[in-house]
């Protein structure tokens with residue numbers, strides 16, 4: 001059977017080619033019918049840009065998108081009929097009630113009159129919004145708006161649903177409810193395209209995950225296989241005193257450490273098994289009469305996963321958080 | 336014509352209607368709409384008409400033309416940038432309908448607004464000044480077509496890729512003021528110098544005013560059929576720049 005989505009050398013340059021921002025760079029991938037496809041990448045990777053092109057909201061600079069056999073460039077109508085879209089911001093009409101928001105969307109998608117109300121009621125009950133159906137959504141919490149936004153995206157029962165980061169900013173319970181819902185929709189046959197920057201979310205939900213950074217896809221793989229990569233880029237960060245910065249080579253030589261990167265006055269040691277490394281560091285500090293000022297295990301970052309896959313050097317990407325920023329350019333080297 | 340084609344046309348009409356009704360509910364009572372749409376025509380009317388000797392019927396014809404002109408064009412420049420900012424515009428753009436359908440829905444929003452406000456102006460004229468309407472059929476046709484043409488003009492500004500209504504509301508108001516002063520609203524066409532009259536013929540508002548003169552006073556300077564045709568054709572032609580600007584927005588990603 002044909003794929004749900006076929007993307008070929010998709011490129012987007014914002015602004016003029018040459019001087020503009022290259023947000024998506026010749027990306028190619030396929031989404032199979034019936035799967036949950038994860039689109040995983042850090043901030044600014046090009047996820048939203050890609051999704052906006054797939055949903056016809058943004059014109060590609062070049063490349064081809066075929067959805068369910070229809071080329072988006074000249075045959076978007078049948079695609080639009082069967083796709084649902086949950087954007088990054090929950091863009092509901094705050095001046096309307098949730099009931100009216102749903103009715104509006106149902107009319108826009110030409111849901112038959114006799115089914116509109118039943119479906120809206122069903123969705124509002126499922127999403128825990130039934131009691132509040134007559135309240136204007138401006139007074140809704142973030143989670144409620146997000147749920148309504150999803151309800152609006154599925155009232156026409158799309159066979160392909162796009163979700164752009166549906167869970168950030170929600171409490172754990174709301175996030176889990178949305179993840180359960182995504183699973184359930186998928187079980188009913190909806191193909192899901194899920195954009196996220198949370199590794200765990202992608203691993204738990206998706207059949208396959210694409211990892212994107214700087215507008216390029218590093219790999220498309222199963223969560224199982226990605227987990228092995230992710231394991232390799234776990235790390236421990238340690239600050240020792242006095243002159244902790246000089247102990248890098250010795251720390252790097254500890255068993256299980258794959259790479260060490262100097263981060264200001266700290267050392268970040270990459271390892272597959274942080275829990276085994278912690279006592280070794282403590283022993284080393286004791287033997288050298290050093291004080292352990294801080295010692296943290298760090299979850300793998302997407303940048304590092306991306307670098308590990310592409311054969312780059314972990315720990316060398318600039319982080320948004322300045323405290324996180326590696327100073328040493330060459331890992332293990334002194335700078 | 337096959338059935339799927341007819342069904343598609345029915346769908347698109349229903350979708351345009353859905354968009355228009357939603358906008359009416361969401362946006363009509365916003366300060367931006369009331370300021371630029373409702374108050375402006377009355378303000379213009381009183382500031383330029385009070386001092387002059389003006390017959391009640393002339394006054395009503397002028398007020399009608401002004402309310403259609405200012406009100407119809409107020410919706411587009413306010414609603415579309417606002418929707419782009421909140422993100423709700425994406426819902427409309429991603430929906431299974433043609434861009435033309437969306438634009439016609441948006442044109443209808445401004446047109447309804449204009450029809451409502453000119454209805455208020457008309458009621459005021461008839462109730463307070465006892466004005467009689469010479470040709471009611473021309474009045475209705477004129478208000479409808481004028482509302483369409485000027486809403487379509489406003490939509491051009493609304494289509495400029497921006498998320499801030501302020502960016503386009505001022506330019507669109509300036510343009511409308513410019514049109515106002517070259518058109519035969521405050522000075523009758525017959526009293527204009529030839530150059531001024533030539534300019535006036537370039538403005539659709541001239542034809543709307545002339546139509547209102549036909550409708551209320553029973554006499555205009557231009558054939559009423561030409562007035563109607565010009566309004567209809569400008570309304571249709573002005574959809575074109577809006578389409579191009581929407582395509583531009585889609586390439587820019589705004």
Ligand SMILES: Nc1ncnc2c1ncn2[C@@H]1O[C@H](COP(=O)(O)OP(=O)(O)OP(=O)(O)O)[C@@H](O)[C@H]1O
Nearest residue numbers: 014021023042043044045046047048049050587588
């Ligand atoms: N409309 C735009 N005009 C210019 N540049 C843009 C525009 N939208 C996005 N960009 C740039 O394109 C790049 C990719 O952005 P995009 O929003 O696709 O990333 P993302 O993966 O969705 O990130 P996030 O996790 O922050 O949502 C970024 O460098 C961003 O600054």
Ligand SMILES: [Mg+2]
Nearest residue numbers: 047048049088
């Ligand atoms: Mg994004």
